[in-house]
């Protein structure tokens with residue numbers, strides 16, 4: 001196993017000034033690797049090792065790292081605007097907003113924020129303000145950010161969850177300390193792909209909104225079963241709650257708009273982040289105009305506060321404009337390229353596991369893929385927790401590092417291809433997976 005002495009020294013020095021040495025809890029992985037630079041499909045660590053990157057920094061780099069087109073747009077803004085004001089309106093916000101509204105049928109109006117967590121927070125506030133209700137439904141296994149409403153029921157061990165329940169609610173299992181009990185009593189976790197439970201919650205509580213990733217991509221890739229998203233839409237209409245699709249991870253990665261564009265199911269509100277600006281920090285909330293207009297309601301009791309020093313900052317805003325331009329060019333050639341690579345990767349992986357006699361399935365949506373070591377594609381978090389061989393998953397991920405292939409070092413984390421990956425990268429990776437699997441299974 002390779003060692004990372006320079007990375008270890010840097011992280012250990014950091015711990016003197018930064019709790020844990022890292023600036024996001026999710027980055028505290030083993031082995032700790034400190035990266036130096038990244039370009040296209042590759043990243044280099046401080047030891048000088050090159051990795052083919054499939055982590056994409058938790059998803060944003062749909063065009064690959066340091067995309068020239070996007071960076072040039074940013075450079076122009078830096079040269080022209082110099083002061084980078086965030087306190088006045090620029091010509092860029094309206095341009096970005098119009099591009100999104102033009103590209104996504106469900107989006108009639110948008111607001112521009114900085115992070116996915118802010119966007120999901122605001123979406124839930126809009127849902128509460130518009131319905132006058134407080135309760136929220138959240139399918140388990142989805143991640144929607146760090147705030148009190150949603151920091152729960154993700155990657156919780158099955159032992160804690162207990163048996164799978166139908167048409168019932170699960171306890172709010174926080175993934176953070178410091179969430180008041182009064183607050184968590186307003187949030188009702190249910191199983192993904194289970195419409196009965198959603199309806200049961202609607203009968204029991206006045207539900208303001210349901211927030212979900214339309215395809216779960218924070219526990220690998222769990223697809224909605226046929227009819228699930230349509231069923232959520234129908235229940236939202238029947239019980240009058242606001243349907244929020246969290247497309248922070250999936251938006252603009254799978255299509256202009258996101259998975260909801262592909263599925264044809266129209267949410268009331270949708271949030272984007274990550275891939276919309278290829279790595280620059282921005283998030284967007286959009287959807288029905290009557291809901292979005294609550295941000296400017298003339299009635300102060302209904303008006304939802306929207307504020308943020310850096311909202312619409314020219315650098316990420318122009319990066320988002322340039323990223324969408326790149327994604328839209330040549331009739332979506334980037335998506336076609338990633339689909340082809342994704343297909344080759346999926347087939348290659350399936351063949352490797354079959355040849356080796358390893359029980360595995362490969363889930364994929366376009367550029368995003370994930371191998372599960374179980375005999376069927378999971379339908380919800382219970383299924384995954386009960387059946388996936390997370391130890392084997394972890395061992396292969398670790399072994400791949402020695403081959404210069406960077407999968408995130410946590411089981412079940414999905415992998416992402418980008419416009420910058422090539423067929424050679426895919427073939428090299430497949431060979432590396434075959435060798436890594438052989439190495440860990442013969443130990």
Ligand code: PMP
Pocket residue numbers: 058114115116117118120143144145146213218246247248249273
């Ligand atoms: N929603 C989803 C689906 C996400 O994947 C994430 C981040 N992984 C968030 C929300 C939160 O976004 P951020 O980290 O930018 O606050």
